[in-house]
Amino acid sequence: MTTAGTLYSQPNNFRAFRCLSVAEYNGLKLDTPEFALGTSNKTPEFLSKFPFGKAPAFESADKKFHLSQTAAISWYLASLNDSTGLLGKSPQDAGLIQQWIAFGDTDLFIPVSQPAYMVFGLTPVNHAQYQAALPQIERAFAVLESVIKTRTFLVGERITLADISVASILRVAFTYVVDSAMRAKFPHTVRFYKSVAHNHVCSKFFGDINYLDTFKLTAPKKEKKEQPKEKKEEKPKEEAAPAPAPAEKPKNPLDLLPKSSFNLEAWKRAYMNLDTRGTDPAKHSLAYFYANFVPEDYTVVKFTFKWNEELKATFMSNNQIGGFFTRLEASRKYMMGVGLVQNDTKAGGVEGASEIDGVFICRGEDYLSLIKAAPDWESYAYSPLDLNNADDKAFFEGVMAWDLVSNGKECVDGKILK
Numbered sequence: 001m002t003t004a005g006t007l008y009s010q011p012n013n014f015r016a017f018r019c020l021s022v023a024e025y026n027g028l029k030l031d032t033p034e035f036a037l038g039t040s041n042k043t044p045e046f047l048s049k050f051p052f053g054k055a056p057a058f059e060s061a062d063k064k065f066h067l068s069q070t071a072a073i074s075w076y077l078a079s080l081n082d083s084t085g086l087l088g089k090s091p092q093d094a095g096l097i098q099q100w101i102a103f104g105d106t107d108l109f110i111p112v113s114q115p116a117y118m119v120f121g122l123t124p125v126n127h128a129q130y131q132a133a134l135p136q137i138e139r140a141f142a143v144l145e146s147v148i149k150t151r152t153f154l155v156g157e158r159i160t161l162a163d164i165s166v167a168s169i170l171r172v173a174f175t176y177v178v179d180s181a182m183r184a185k186f187p188h189t190v191r192f193y194k195s196v197a198h199n200h201v202c203s204k205f206f207g208d209i210n211y212l213d214t215f216k217l218t219a220p221k222k223e224k225k226e227q228p229k230e231k232k233e234e235k236p237k238e239e240a241a242p243a244p245a246p247a248e249k250p251k252n253p254l255d256l257l258p259k260s261s262f263n264l265e266a267w268k269r270a271y272m273n274l275d276t277r278g279t280d281p282a283k284h285s286l287a288y289f290y291a292n293f294v295p296e297d298y299t300v301v302k303f304t305f306k307w308n309e310e311l312k313a314t315f316m317s318n319n320q321i322g323g324f325f326t327r328l329e330a331s332r333k334y335m336m337g338v339g340l341v342q343n344d345t346k347a348g349g350v351e352g353a354s355e356i357d358g359v360f361i362c363r364g365e366d367y368l369s370l371i372k373a374a375p376d377w378e379s380y381a382y383s384p385l386d387l388n389n390a391d392d393k394a395f396f397e398g399v400m401a402w403d404l405v406s407n408g409k410e411c412v413d414g415k416i417l418k
């Protein structure tokens with residue numbers, strides 16, 4: 001593969017996915033050095049080459065050419081190899097491709113980004129603004145649906161930059177904003193998206209995709225308030241998915257560990273499908289767990305919310321857990337978890353008297369590295385559980401069975417990270 005140059009971007013940037021996918025299609029290698037948004041893009045050296053101070057940014061292999069803006073970088077990379085046809089076959093195709101790129105980056109991304117930024121904590125939660133964005137999201141989706149209904153690709157008969165660009169925006173939409181109920185209205189768009197995002201090239205960069213179940217407009221915890229509001233375009237860290245690296249490279253150091261005989265995916269299925277308490281490993285998930293678990297390969301961790309006094313209602317607490325779990329997407333492959341809303345039902349179910357308690361089962365010892373995938377990880381306190389200790393075991397089982405009693409509070413709701 002010819003090296004086209006260097007793409008500067010923080011890992012897991014949906015904008016970089018577009019550039020990296022295009023380069024891969026065109027048989028071009030891009031170096032992706034370590035890059036931390038907020039520092040690397042602010043150095044005098046970076047700014048001298050890229051005055052926008054934003055990522056992604058491209059530098060040619062001979063270091064003489066510098067380019068910013070995702071649309072420009074991906075167009076440039078697409079233009080370096082005619083044979084793949086990523087820019088179409090005619091000036092008309094090129095015009096149509098530009099049309100779809102502009103549609104994706106404006107008509108689609110702007111309304112989608114509004115609720116997404118609220119959920120990430122980059123802008124304050126604003127229900128009126130969300131309500132105003134919804135019809136715009138639906139309108140953009142309806143256009144896409146009507147066009148893609150009878151087509152495989154947006155322009156011509158083969159994949160082009162138009163498809164990759166629009167799919168990169170749909171990834172943000174489907175992960176954070178457009179939930180299963182809304183997706184059901186746009187089956188052709190979902191089909192189109194899957195055919196692009198999951199294809200043999202794009203999937204290397206788009207990574208595992210967590211389709212949002214239910215959208216809830218809640219902000220993450222405290223520390224997010226410190227995010228400068230003017231950074232509206234800043235890509236949220238939780239857009240995290242496997243690093244934009246070639247597939248042959250391990251996505252996570254945990255991939256280098258030998259396979260554990262305790263298969264996390266099998267455990268998730270057992271947990272979801274079996275009753276929890278009981279003694280038969282074929283029928284009861286806790287029995288299955290004890291029959292199969294390999295403590296040397298995993299860490300079982302207790303987590304508790306630090307700001308329980310701020311929880312004003314059960315649904316808020318549950319949204320808090322749901323958001324946290326959604327933002328753990330990049331680590332989901334290596335962990336399983338249950339978070340419970342505990343309420344003081346004995347005191348009459350007083351709203352606001354709730355707390356959040358939960359358990360993660362994490363591959364390896366370094367559980368914090370996995371949990372840090374969620375930008376709001378510091379809103380919780382963590383401590384490893386020793387399942388040979390009776391109290392720890394009781395806590396673990398109480399959480400798993402959703403029958404925990406903690407500080408006189410009983411479980412009223414919860415979420416599962418699976």
Ligand SMILES: N[C@@H](CCC(=O)N[C@@H](CS)C(=O)NCC(=O)O)C(=O)O
Pocket residue numbers: 013015037038041053054055056068069070071231233234235236
């Ligand atoms: N219009 C630009 C937006 C780039 C952008 O906002 N990038 C974010 C990271 S995903 C960024 O660099 N934010 C830092 C900042 O705004 O200072 C593009 O499409 O490339």
